[in-house]
Amino acid sequence: MEHIRNIYCVGRNYRLHAQELGNEVPKSPMIFSKPTHALVKANGQAISLPGDRGEVHYEVEWVLHIARPYKTGINIEEVVDQFALGIDFTLRDVQSELKKKGHPWLLAKGFPNSAIITEFRKFTSIEACQKVDFTLIKNNQEVQRGNIQDMLFDIQTIIQFCSENFGLGAGDMIYTGTPAGVGSMAHNDHLQLKWGEEVLGDCFIHLN
Template sequence: METQNIYCIGRNYAKHAEELGNAIPKQPILFSKPTHALVYTDGQVISLPKDKGEVHHEIEIVLRIDRDVQKGDRVEDVVSEIALGLDLTLRDVQSVLKEKGHPWLRAKGFKNSAIVTPFWKFEGVESLKQVDFSFVKNGDVIQKGNIQNMMFDFQAIIDECAECFGLGKGDLIYTGTPEGVGPLHSGDECILYWGAEEKGRFIVE
């Protein structure tokens, strides 16, 4: 299925907002990435910017929308597959943009900034609550999360995106990251896990 739009939710886990010194949002913070930012993991080397300051990792559950979303649709009506992804951020660039009151696109939309694993069947929200997802860098667990800790659940996210932008077949939604974000460096070996199951890996260049 061809990707049409990539939408992302910022600060959807309270501890992540706190670790960056950000206020807890009262409604979902929405932003987007260009489709050129998307790259699938297959064990390959992924090139990241080297001259724009720190590139931070943010592991997230990614929803794939498989039909046009209408008002009142439930998550299970419009999502058949999920994946794990990394929303990468040029943190130094983002800090400057925030100080100036400018959009985040330069910090969030660069090539390879939307890393995603292969998708698998979505078994429903309740089943996802039983499994933690994690990001492992060079053998160490750096981030670990569970959707039970989201401030805005999948339904709220889908409703908000559909109302603000419209949602259709092929759209992806990055649903927010737990605490533990930090920089990636050249040579880092990165693995994304769903429970104990490896879903994707890559090496940073």
């Protein structure tokens, strides 16, 4: 996998997902990050996740790869060179406790292998990507389906927000949020991440 610098993630970027977890719909992008140790490519292998800290939830997401720093007035096509699909794994019980205490989410979001990524595809335009749904298949059943046109905050807004508040440069990645349908994992579950009808990556989950 090529060198990755920062992994930014957008929380609650689909209205129905925010509502299914009983969360308030944000009025500006809600950004958190994951360590690079969280990143693992889904290429058909078994991926180990912690099974002793409560429920592990899957959250499928459309992922951007940044080619160069963003500057006001630059087209998105000049900033983003590739896209992929990913899964933001979440220790939901841990996250719930952290939220009650007003603590950061890192313990629930940043553990090793918590950021699955598929193969990348060349990014051409937002319009082209809006014509294709992305889905997560668990044990041969569709559990999540999304389209980037349903995002609360569009790609332009997300990229500009990340750039202004954290910095954005070549090698950074942005997980752009998950649609409704998140749920828990079980040992030996098989996951497939599909862009339209194409499977971009798959893996088996081992809960340790």
